[in-house]
Amino acid sequence: MNLQIKRFLISATLSTFLYPAISLAADAKTVKMVAKRIIIDNVGLMTPESIEYYAAEDVYLVSNINGNALAAEGNGFISKIRPDGSVVKLKWIDGTQNNVHLNAPKGIEIHHGNLYVTDINQIQIFALPSGKQKASINIKGSTFLNGITSGNGNFVYVTDSDLTAGKGSYASSGSDAIYKVWPNGKYELIIQDKNMGRPNGIIASGKELTVVSFGSGEVYRIDANNKRHAMPTPPKGGLDGLLKLDDGRLLISSWGASALYVLNNDNTYSILADSLDAPADLGFDTKRQRVLIPLFKLNKLVFLPL
Template sequence: MISGCKRIFFSIALFALCYSATSLAADSNADNIAAKLTIIEDVGFKTPESIEYYPAEDVYLVSNINGNGLTADGNGFISKIKPDGSVIKLKWIDGNQSGVVLNAPKGLAIQGNNLYVADINQVHIFELPSGKQKTSVKIKNSTFLNGITPGNGHFVYVTDSGLKAGKKSYAPSGTDAIYKVRANGKYELIFKDKNMGHPNGITVDGKELIVVTFMSGEVFRIDAKGKRHELPKPPKGDLDGLLKLDDGRLLMSSWGASALYVLNEDNTYSILADSLEAAADLGFDTKRKRVLIPLFNENKLVFLQL
């Protein structure tokens, strides 16, 4: 945490326990593993939604919605920070700058020398390391582009969470889908189903895609033929970020549980960390083996050492 010019570390219990996917009953003989969270706050973040590690410069990039996630207000921005939490430039890419289109940026993905940004109904492509905008790809009939992940080539996959403005908050738009977006600006539909459950986080696993949903709290695979295969459902939903760890396990953030869940290879769930309200799209620092967590409602970042 950066507060009063000091870095403060908070300890939480990380549970290395295997739970059943329905009850999460803990083994009383298992030992808890103590770990420390670094929390970065009071530096100017405005609704941070996603964080991505950029190895070439050893920095973190953070998307800031800065307002309503559906409003094309031109004030979204992307921050560049150091791994120690200090800010290099708060508005490194700024929607208010001339020549930049950035409204409500959500998921971030780096593929090659390009930074891809999901933004309402567009995917913006920025050149790295300069941050100069190359193009914006408008995806027809999309309403809430959200999660994004690099593909095995010069393209990314992006989810449309299928949301629109409602009376109180958001309402279903029926556009739930997954798209492939190429560096040349072309895109194609991979999977679409209005009953998908509002897909959010997404990652590549070989020739398959793994997806978590926000409203229905489901986890599933999309195989190379475009067929959906269900995976065990975690105890609580509102799933957002998704990572595939080096050992093959899946790590996901749950707003419903205010926690990070791990889906183990034996199809049981563990809680990796809790007391994380509105943990959004996750990133991973491959150099430090650190999970990067934006706290959507609190304008904070959390770094969790594995």
Template sequence: MNLKKRFSFSGMFFLSILFISGACSQRAYISPDLTKLWETPAVLKTPESVLYDYQRDVIYVSNVNGNPSEKDGNGFISRLRSDGTIDSLQWITGLNAPKGMGLVDSLLYVSDIDEIVEMDVKSGKILNRYPVPGSKFLNDIACDEGERVFVSDMQDKKIYVLVDGKVSLWLSDSKLDGVNGLLAWEEDVYAGVNNAVLRIADDGRTIEEWIYETGGIDGLVVDGKGNFIFSDWTGHVHKASPHGKPVKLLDTTPLKMNAADIDFILDRNILLVPTFFDNRVVAYTIK
């Protein structure tokens, strides 16, 4: 046999194996418990957060549309129908780098670098802007049944609260390292920090590690079945019961697709994932 031809064939075979292996490694992991339901076209602009409005059956999406810490006036809110079709791409404009959102009746609140912006979902207009003096990088928002609006300061280990039009510091603690995802659930506030979910008593005085070894947390929700679901921005989504071990639901990191501030539609078991640099929202049903 011609050694040159033999070597060429072997080389081609080796390269083919590498190509196939590389292609396989680019696949996302989707848990058997997840089924992809729909995805938007890639027309969003750095979507950071999603929020489902139960009363109006629509989905709000915050679009950074630029540098997450730059006051460039490019940010906006999109409104989607619950089937993922886009109702209004640039529904509310005049923002900088909007991120986490919360809803109190018809008032939509969004964090925007160093202020909380209040909007009316009926008119689609900005009503108020509440500066948060001394804040460094406001991120997620959660609203409780008492109409308090909590916002995390990711770079300063703090949580602020907006009540009756006034902003104050609610909690400052070294345990809030990298605090991002917030959840107001039942009587407590839950906060995603570096590698843990914290349970914080209603008065902010008691902090307990609720879930361990989580990695960083961007979005934090509950599934109505006793589990917490959380994303880590890079592309992972996990679920865990209190004090339980996180179980992977989704990994889109091989596709370089992020999983930013998620939401969960409780009565339909639908997980909503904003993909940030991928410029889409993807919906999955969960068993």
């Protein structure tokens, strides 16, 4: 299918000339605004993978892998960042602490007073607002738990992106799956299929799920009977984060395009923002109406007002 590509933001190169960088802060951190983007840099982030808006405190929570994404080294951490880019506490939840079990945190989700964190083959659960650990759930058979979203009840859905250690890099483990996880430690395998294309970002709407895949670059819907239905595929893959706007449009981050795609309601794709190196799991600030984007490889955050 030929998909019409509409660009409704100018490229970052041109933007730099039309909208010079504005320094909003100095010293230990750098906060810049370039063509409506706020860029947070040099604050100590270490491989930021996911970001979530915590409305109760008006702050952002950021997961930091801090090393090998598959290594259970016990040094991952969760940062607490203010909307202006200043740091409340870099290692608010710190895997090196004796009372914390956290290795290589990826997707995070706030749900029913808990912070859920995907962590290799485990789900870590922390109480809010204290940040104290409540549970560590082993998901048998999983290898790379990644995307996470709230369910319609006291549970979350989690994707397994099918990665394991390979020669010099990563390899397929054949564990592509989606799980349903409860805070009491119970979990259920919803669907497992090696042809899911390494599922990553996920959102739930009632009993239906929408998923983007990092490996195959597919977008698909999973119905209440766990059947997959193909949706329009963007021009480039490496799909990671997924958000649904109130008007029904989907925002999808793409490593392949170094961009943030919009899947419009007429099934066409637009590019909301480009020149984003390895944009990972997306968050959304409902107060300021801004998209929150971690740049996985650059240890930066980008805040993009809609």
